[in-house]
Amino acid sequence: MEKIKIEKNSVQETLIIPLYGRKMCSEKFPELYTDIYAERLCNRIDYDFSELEKKNKSFLYEFGSLEAAMRQLDMIWEIKDYLKKYPKATVVNLGCGLDDTGKACDNGLCHIVNVDFPDVISIRKQLIIDGEREKNIACDLKDYSWMEQVDGSEGVIFFAAGVFHYFKTEEVKNLVLELSKRFPEGCLVFDSVGKLGLKIILNKVLKNMDINDVDGYFYINNPKKELNWSENIKVTSKGYMLGYYDMKSPGIRFSHRFFAWLGDKMMKMYVHKMEFAGKE
Numbered sequence: 507m508e509k510i511k512i513e514k515n516s517v518q519e520t521l522i523i524p525l526y527g528r529k530m531c532s533e534k535f536p537e538l539y540t541d542i543y544a545e546r547l548c549n550r551i552d553y554d555f556s557e558l559e560k561k562n563k564s565f566l567y568e569f570g571s572l573e574a575a576m577r578q579l580d581m582i583w584e585i586k587d588y589l590k591k592y593p594k595a596t597v598v599n600l601g602c603g604l605d606d607t608g609k610a611c612d613n614g615l616c617h618i619v620n621v622d623f624p625d626v627i628s629i630r631k632q633l634i635i636d637g638e639r640e641k642n643i644a645c646d647l648k649d650y651s652w653m654e655q656v657d658g659s660e661g662v663i664f665f666a667a668g669v670f671h672y673f674k675t676e677e678v679k680n681l682v683l684e685l686s687k688r689f690p691e692g693c694l695v696f697d698s699v700g701k702l703g704l705k706i707i708l709n710k711v712l713k714n715m716d717i718n719d720v721d722g723y724f725y726i727n728n729p730k731k732e733l734n735w736s737e738n739i740k741v742t743s744k745g746y747m748l749g750y751y752d753m754k755s756p757g758i759r760f761s762h763r764f765f766a767w768l769g770d771k772m773m774k775m776y777v778h779k780m781e782f783a784g785k786e
Protein backbone atom coordinates (compact mmCIF):
# COMPACT_ATOMS: atom_id res chain seq x y z
CA MET A 507 0.00 0.00 0.00
CA GLU A 508 1.31 3.46 -0.91
CA LYS A 509 2.58 5.49 2.02
CA ILE A 510 1.70 9.13 2.55
CA LYS A 511 4.60 11.56 2.99
CA ILE A 512 4.84 14.12 5.80
CA GLU A 513 7.43 16.88 5.33
CA LYS A 514 9.96 17.46 8.08
CA ASN A 515 10.36 20.75 9.91
CA SER A 516 6.93 22.18 9.44
CA VAL A 517 4.15 23.04 11.90
CA GLN A 518 2.23 20.22 10.21
CA GLU A 519 4.94 17.75 11.21
CA THR A 520 4.00 18.46 14.83
CA LEU A 521 1.00 16.15 14.37
CA ILE A 522 3.39 13.16 14.36
CA ILE A 523 4.40 13.52 18.01
CA PRO A 524 0.95 13.20 19.60
CA LEU A 525 -0.02 10.51 17.09
CA TYR A 526 3.06 8.44 17.88
CA GLY A 527 2.53 9.15 21.60
CA ARG A 528 -1.01 7.75 21.41
CA LYS A 529 0.23 4.65 19.59
CA MET A 530 2.97 4.15 22.19
CA CYS A 531 0.61 4.70 25.13
CA SER A 532 -1.91 2.21 23.68
CA GLU A 533 0.87 -0.38 23.51
CA LYS A 534 2.39 0.31 26.92
CA PHE A 535 -0.63 1.19 29.04
CA PRO A 536 -3.68 -0.34 27.34
CA GLU A 537 -5.75 -0.30 30.54
CA LEU A 538 -5.34 3.46 30.77
CA TYR A 539 -5.79 4.27 27.10
CA THR A 540 -6.46 2.68 23.74
CA ASP A 541 -6.40 4.33 20.35
CA ILE A 542 -7.35 1.87 17.66
CA TYR A 543 -6.41 4.27 14.87
CA ALA A 544 -2.96 5.51 15.91
CA GLU A 545 -0.92 2.40 15.10
CA ARG A 546 -2.64 1.86 11.76
CA LEU A 547 -2.02 5.48 10.81
CA CYS A 548 1.66 5.42 11.82
CA ASN A 549 2.13 2.40 9.55
CA ARG A 550 0.62 4.24 6.60
CA ILE A 551 2.79 7.34 6.89
CA ASP A 552 6.07 7.79 5.06
CA TYR A 553 8.00 9.38 7.91
CA ASP A 554 11.30 8.53 9.55
CA PHE A 555 10.16 7.29 12.96
CA SER A 556 13.65 5.95 13.83
CA GLU A 557 14.53 8.85 16.14
CA LEU A 558 11.29 8.34 18.06
CA GLU A 559 11.68 4.53 18.05
CA LYS A 560 15.19 4.82 19.52
CA LYS A 561 13.91 6.85 22.45
CA ASN A 562 10.80 4.73 22.85
CA LYS A 563 12.10 3.04 25.99
CA SER A 564 13.37 6.15 27.77
CA PHE A 565 11.38 7.34 30.76
CA LEU A 566 10.85 10.80 29.27
CA TYR A 567 9.42 9.47 26.04
CA GLU A 568 7.26 7.04 27.95
CA PHE A 569 6.03 10.02 29.94
CA GLY A 570 5.50 11.95 26.68
CA SER A 571 3.20 9.19 25.49
CA LEU A 572 1.20 9.54 28.69
CA GLU A 573 0.94 13.27 28.04
CA ALA A 574 -0.53 12.65 24.58
CA ALA A 575 -3.01 10.13 25.97
CA MET A 576 -4.11 12.12 29.03
CA ARG A 577 -4.77 15.19 26.90
CA GLN A 578 -7.03 13.17 24.63
CA LEU A 579 -8.81 11.57 27.58
CA ASP A 580 -9.43 15.03 29.10
CA MET A 581 -10.84 16.35 25.80
CA ILE A 582 -13.06 13.28 25.43
CA TRP A 583 -14.34 13.76 28.99
CA GLU A 584 -15.36 17.39 28.26
CA ILE A 585 -16.90 16.60 24.86
CA LYS A 586 -19.00 13.75 26.25
CA ASP A 587 -20.11 15.97 29.10
CA TYR A 588 -21.21 18.71 26.67
CA LEU A 589 -23.03 16.18 24.46
CA LYS A 590 -25.15 15.10 27.45
CA LYS A 591 -26.72 18.57 27.34
CA TYR A 592 -26.54 19.12 23.56
CA PRO A 593 -26.64 15.64 21.98
CA LYS A 594 -26.98 16.98 18.43
CA ALA A 595 -24.16 19.48 18.79
CA THR A 596 -21.29 19.96 16.37
CA VAL A 597 -17.93 18.75 17.69
CA VAL A 598 -15.12 20.74 16.08
CA ASN A 599 -11.53 19.49 16.20
CA LEU A 600 -9.32 22.59 15.71
CA GLY A 601 -5.87 21.70 14.33
CA CYS A 602 -7.03 18.09 14.08
CA GLY A 603 -3.88 16.59 12.54
CA LEU A 604 -4.55 12.85 12.33
CA ASP A 605 -6.52 12.70 15.54
CA ASP A 606 -9.91 10.95 15.55
CA THR A 607 -11.31 12.16 18.87
CA GLY A 608 -14.52 13.19 17.13
CA LYS A 609 -15.31 9.57 16.26
CA ALA A 610 -14.34 8.44 19.76
CA CYS A 611 -17.09 10.72 21.12
CA ASP A 612 -19.73 9.98 18.47
CA ASN A 613 -23.15 9.44 20.10
CA GLY A 614 -24.90 8.71 16.79
CA LEU A 615 -26.47 12.19 16.68
CA CYS A 616 -23.70 14.76 16.86
CA HIS A 617 -21.86 16.27 13.87
CA ILE A 618 -18.09 16.20 13.59
CA VAL A 619 -15.91 18.83 11.89
CA ASN A 620 -12.12 18.59 11.56
CA VAL A 621 -10.15 21.73 10.74
CA ASP A 622 -6.48 21.99 9.75
CA PHE A 623 -4.19 23.42 7.05
CA PRO A 624 -5.01 22.27 3.49
CA ASP A 625 -1.95 19.97 3.23
CA VAL A 626 -2.84 18.22 6.50
CA ILE A 627 -6.48 17.81 5.47
CA SER A 628 -5.35 16.35 2.16
CA ILE A 629 -3.18 13.78 4.03
CA ARG A 630 -6.05 13.11 6.43
CA LYS A 631 -8.47 12.44 3.57
CA GLN A 632 -6.11 9.83 2.12
CA LEU A 633 -5.79 8.03 5.45
CA ILE A 634 -9.06 8.39 7.34
CA ILE A 635 -12.58 7.67 6.14
CA ASP A 636 -15.10 10.27 7.29
CA GLY A 637 -18.17 9.15 9.18
CA GLU A 638 -21.62 10.00 7.79
CA ARG A 639 -22.01 13.11 9.98
CA GLU A 640 -18.40 14.20 9.61
CA LYS A 641 -16.65 16.76 7.40
CA ASN A 642 -13.23 18.38 7.03
CA ILE A 643 -12.43 22.04 6.50
CA ALA A 644 -9.07 22.90 4.98
CA CYS A 645 -7.91 26.34 6.11
CA ASP A 646 -5.78 28.42 8.39
CA LEU A 647 -7.61 28.82 11.72
CA LYS A 648 -6.53 32.46 11.76
CA ASP A 649 -8.69 33.14 8.70
CA TYR A 650 -12.11 33.10 10.33
CA SER A 651 -14.01 32.28 7.13
CA TRP A 652 -13.97 28.60 8.24
CA MET A 653 -16.44 29.51 10.99
CA GLU A 654 -19.14 30.09 8.37
CA GLN A 655 -19.08 26.38 7.61
CA VAL A 656 -19.83 25.38 11.22
CA ASP A 657 -23.46 24.93 12.25
CA GLY A 658 -23.86 25.82 15.91
CA SER A 659 -27.67 25.78 15.96
CA GLU A 660 -27.86 22.62 18.12
CA GLY A 661 -24.85 23.58 20.24
CA VAL A 662 -21.16 23.44 19.38
CA ILE A 663 -18.03 22.39 21.22
CA PHE A 664 -14.63 23.31 19.82
CA PHE A 665 -11.48 21.64 21.06
CA ALA A 666 -7.83 22.29 20.29
CA ALA A 667 -5.28 19.71 21.49
CA GLY A 668 -1.66 20.83 21.27
CA VAL A 669 -2.46 23.61 18.81
CA PHE A 670 -2.31 26.99 20.53
CA HIS A 671 1.38 26.61 21.47
CA TYR A 672 2.11 27.71 17.89
CA PHE A 673 -0.07 30.82 18.17
CA LYS A 674 0.66 34.25 19.59
CA THR A 675 -1.36 35.16 22.71
CA GLU A 676 -3.24 37.88 20.82
CA GLU A 677 -4.14 35.37 18.10
CA VAL A 678 -5.63 32.95 20.63
CA LYS A 679 -7.51 35.75 22.36
CA ASN A 680 -8.94 37.13 19.10
CA LEU A 681 -9.97 33.65 17.97
CA VAL A 682 -11.69 32.97 21.29
CA LEU A 683 -13.56 36.30 21.27
CA GLU A 684 -14.70 35.71 17.69
CA LEU A 685 -15.95 32.20 18.55
CA SER A 686 -17.78 33.49 21.61
CA LYS A 687 -19.54 36.15 19.51
CA ARG A 688 -20.53 33.81 16.69
CA PHE A 689 -21.46 30.80 18.84
CA PRO A 690 -23.08 32.16 22.01
CA GLU A 691 -24.12 28.68 23.23
CA GLY A 692 -20.72 27.24 22.42
CA CYS A 693 -17.84 25.93 24.43
CA LEU A 694 -14.10 25.67 23.76
CA VAL A 695 -11.65 23.25 25.37
CA PHE A 696 -7.87 23.54 24.92
CA ASP A 697 -4.59 22.85 26.67
CA SER A 698 -1.83 25.22 27.62
CA VAL A 699 1.50 25.20 29.42
CA GLY A 700 3.43 27.83 31.38
CA LYS A 701 6.44 29.75 30.06
CA LEU A 702 9.02 27.11 30.94
CA GLY A 703 6.92 24.32 29.44
CA LEU A 704 6.44 26.28 26.23
CA LYS A 705 10.19 26.87 25.84
CA ILE A 706 10.76 23.13 26.09
CA ILE A 707 7.99 22.31 23.60
CA LEU A 708 8.93 24.86 20.97
CA ASN A 709 12.64 24.12 21.11
CA LYS A 710 12.06 20.36 20.99
CA VAL A 711 9.39 20.35 18.32
CA LEU A 712 10.26 23.26 16.07
CA LYS A 713 14.03 22.77 16.04
CA ASN A 714 14.56 24.82 12.89
CA MET A 715 12.27 27.64 13.64
CA ASP A 716 14.65 29.56 15.87
CA ILE A 717 12.28 30.28 18.70
CA ASN A 718 14.51 31.23 21.60
CA ASP A 719 12.31 33.85 23.06
CA VAL A 720 8.79 32.59 23.63
CA ASP A 721 7.42 35.99 24.66
CA GLY A 722 4.38 36.77 22.58
CA TYR A 723 3.64 33.07 22.13
CA PHE A 724 0.74 31.58 24.02
CA TYR A 725 1.61 30.40 27.48
CA ILE A 726 -0.42 30.69 30.65
CA ASN A 727 1.05 30.77 34.14
CA ASN A 728 -2.04 31.94 35.99
CA PRO A 729 -5.31 31.02 34.22
CA LYS A 730 -7.61 33.06 36.48
CA LYS A 731 -5.75 36.29 35.73
CA GLU A 732 -4.52 35.66 32.21
CA LEU A 733 -7.66 34.15 30.64
CA ASN A 734 -9.97 36.81 31.99
CA TRP A 735 -10.79 38.04 28.47
CA SER A 736 -14.53 38.69 28.62
CA GLU A 737 -17.26 38.71 31.22
CA ASN A 738 -19.28 36.58 28.79
CA ILE A 739 -16.84 33.71 29.03
CA LYS A 740 -16.76 31.39 32.02
CA VAL A 741 -13.36 29.71 32.39
CA THR A 742 -12.67 26.50 34.30
CA SER A 743 -9.11 25.17 34.39
CA LYS A 744 -7.96 21.75 35.56
CA GLY A 745 -4.61 19.97 35.72
CA TYR A 746 -3.84 18.38 32.36
CA MET A 747 -2.27 15.20 33.74
CA LEU A 748 -4.19 14.65 36.98
CA GLY A 749 -7.15 17.04 36.81
CA TYR A 750 -9.55 14.50 35.29
CA TYR A 751 -8.11 11.07 36.14
CA ASP A 752 -5.88 9.84 38.94
CA MET A 753 -3.77 7.69 36.55
CA LYS A 754 -3.97 4.73 38.91
CA SER A 755 -3.83 2.08 36.21
CA PRO A 756 -1.80 -1.10 35.77
CA GLY A 757 1.74 -0.31 34.61
CA ILE A 758 1.64 3.32 35.74
CA ARG A 759 4.35 3.72 38.34
CA PHE A 760 4.66 6.16 41.22
CA SER A 761 7.39 7.96 39.22
CA HIS A 762 4.95 8.52 36.33
CA ARG A 763 2.37 9.99 38.67
CA PHE A 764 4.99 12.11 40.42
CA PHE A 765 6.11 13.53 37.05
CA ALA A 766 2.45 14.08 36.18
CA TRP A 767 2.02 16.07 39.36
CA LEU A 768 5.20 18.05 38.59
CA GLY A 769 3.95 18.71 35.06
CA ASP A 770 0.68 20.13 36.32
CA LYS A 771 2.29 22.19 39.10
CA MET A 772 5.71 23.23 37.74
CA MET A 773 5.15 23.28 33.99
CA LYS A 774 1.66 24.62 34.62
CA MET A 775 0.03 22.16 32.28
CA TYR A 776 -3.70 22.86 32.13
CA VAL A 777 -6.84 21.98 30.22
CA HIS A 778 -9.23 24.94 30.07
CA LYS A 779 -12.93 24.92 29.37
CA MET A 780 -14.45 28.19 28.17
CA GLU A 781 -18.23 28.38 28.21
CA PHE A 782 -19.63 31.22 26.14
CA ALA A 783 -22.64 32.98 27.58
CA GLY A 784 -24.60 34.96 25.07
CA LYS A 785 -23.82 37.76 22.64
CA GLU A 786 -21.85 40.81 23.84
Ligand SMILES: C[S@@+](CC[C@H](N)C(=O)[O-])C[C@H]1O[C@@H](n2cnc3c(N)ncnc32)[C@H](O)[C@@H]1O
Pocket residue numbers: 517518519520521522524525600601602603604605621622623626645646647648666667668669672
Ligand atom coordinates in the same frame (compact mmCIF):
# COMPACT_ATOMS: atom_id res chain seq x y z
C1 LIG B 1 0.75 19.20 17.70
S1 LIG B 1 -0.32 18.95 16.32
C2 LIG B 1 -1.76 18.34 17.16
C3 LIG B 1 -2.65 17.55 16.25
C4 LIG B 1 -3.89 16.96 16.94
N1 LIG B 1 -4.68 17.99 17.59
C5 LIG B 1 -3.51 15.88 17.92
O1 LIG B 1 -3.75 16.05 19.12
O2 LIG B 1 -3.00 14.86 17.47
C6 LIG B 1 -0.80 20.61 15.88
C7 LIG B 1 -1.76 20.67 14.69
O3 LIG B 1 -2.27 22.00 14.59
C8 LIG B 1 -2.29 22.38 13.23
N2 LIG B 1 -2.22 23.85 13.16
C9 LIG B 1 -1.30 24.65 13.75
N3 LIG B 1 -1.55 25.94 13.43
C10 LIG B 1 -2.66 25.94 12.64
C11 LIG B 1 -3.42 26.96 11.97
N4 LIG B 1 -3.05 28.25 12.06
N5 LIG B 1 -4.47 26.62 11.23
C12 LIG B 1 -4.84 25.30 11.11
N6 LIG B 1 -4.17 24.29 11.72
C13 LIG B 1 -3.10 24.60 12.47
C14 LIG B 1 -1.06 21.68 12.65
O4 LIG B 1 -1.12 21.58 11.23
C15 LIG B 1 -1.10 20.34 13.36
O5 LIG B 1 -1.87 19.40 12.66
